[in-house]
Amino acid sequence: MRKHIVAGNWKMNNDLAQTQTLISELKKQSKTSNAEVMIAPSYTNLWPAFQATREEGEIEVVAQNMHFAENGAYTGEVNASMLKSIGIKTVILGHSERRAYYNETDDSLAKKVDAALANDMRIIFCFGEELQDRKAGNEENIVESQIKNALFHLDASAFKHIILAYEPVWAIGTGETASPEQAQNMHAFIRKTLATKYGDDVANSVSILYGGSVKPNNAKEIFGKPDVDGGLIGGASLKAEDFYAIVNAF
Numbered sequence: 001m002r003k004h005i006v007a008g009n010w011k012m013n014n015d016l017a018q019t020q021t022l023i024s025e026l027k028k029q030s031k032t033s034n035a036e037v038m039i040a041p042s043y044t045n046l047w048p049a050f051q052a053t054r055e056e057g058e059i060e061v062v063a064q065n066m067h068f069a070e071n072g073a074y075t076g077e078v079n080a081s082m083l084k085s086i087g088i089k090t091v092i093l094g095h096s097e098r099r100a101y102y103n104e105t106d107d108s109l110a111k112k113v114d115a116a117l118a119n120d121m122r123i124i125f126c127f128g129e130e131l132q133d134r135k136a137g138n139e140e141n142i143v144e145s146q147i148k149n150a151l152f153h154l155d156a157s158a159f160k161h162i163i164l165a166y167e168p169v170w171a172i173g174t175g176e177t178a179s180p181e182q183a184q185n186m187h188a189f190i191r192k193t194l195a196t197k198y199g200d201d202v203a204n205s206v207s208i209l210y211g212g213s214v215k216p217n218n219a220k221e222i223f224g225k226p227d228v229d230g231g232l233i234g235g236a237s238l239k240a241e242d243f244y245a246i247v248n249a250f
């Protein structure tokens with residue numbers, strides 16, 4: 001069976017004290033579902049978050065981004081070995097905000113994917129169409145090319161370490177969610193795209209998360225769709241009760 005995963009992308013929110021408070025509130029919640037739980041605090045709070053969660057083991061702390069280079073003159077950047085050295089084993093790559101504001105491209109993301117895999121890290125790979133693409137009926141072409149360009153140079157075995165996250169840009173932080181049917185249709189298309197290249201076994205084993213205004217009141221319906229294996233949660237991951245209501249929606 002595919003893993004169910006609910007990951008909280010904190011984006012650029014929470015200083016150290018707020019991180020510690022939110023984690024202690026998360027630890028008071030009880031998990032009644034089989035979903036794996038992840039949180040992605042900012043770089044400066046990864047280590048304290050890792051320390052605060054490691055003993056209990058229910059919450060995995062993951063990074064929001066990393067650079068593809070091993071080391072070197074890249075001021076302000078963080079690489080895979082730095083993340084690994086503080087216990088981080090999973091990284092989010094290709095979030096639409098990184099694509100939009102920091103010029104991340106399919107090419108640079110392919111390099112980041114390779115660097116993460118070379119360091120035995122797990123990847124949550126994000127992609128999704130913009131509103132204009134959907135209005136033009138072009139969403140499948142966009143999603144297909146984002147996946148092909150960044151991932152299709154990989155061997156099938158790499159997909160053991162990859163989680164996909166479909167996040168339509170028009171639904172992120174807008175309060176507008178893709179309908180459960182829109183999410184299901186796209187997730188089924190993504191699985192078909194994987195199957196065409198790598199076969200059914202790979203396609204059926206990869207978890208595909210949906211992201212974009214998932215809230216406690218819509219999570220159950222979205223997660224109820226057969227090809228939706230979890231969620232990447234922004235705004236609602238900043239409140240412990242809301243986040244666990246989503247975790248427990250499975």
Ligand code: PGA
Binds near residue numbers: 171232
């Ligand atoms: P949102 O963000 O839940 O606030 O829409 C989702 C994301 O960007 O991953």
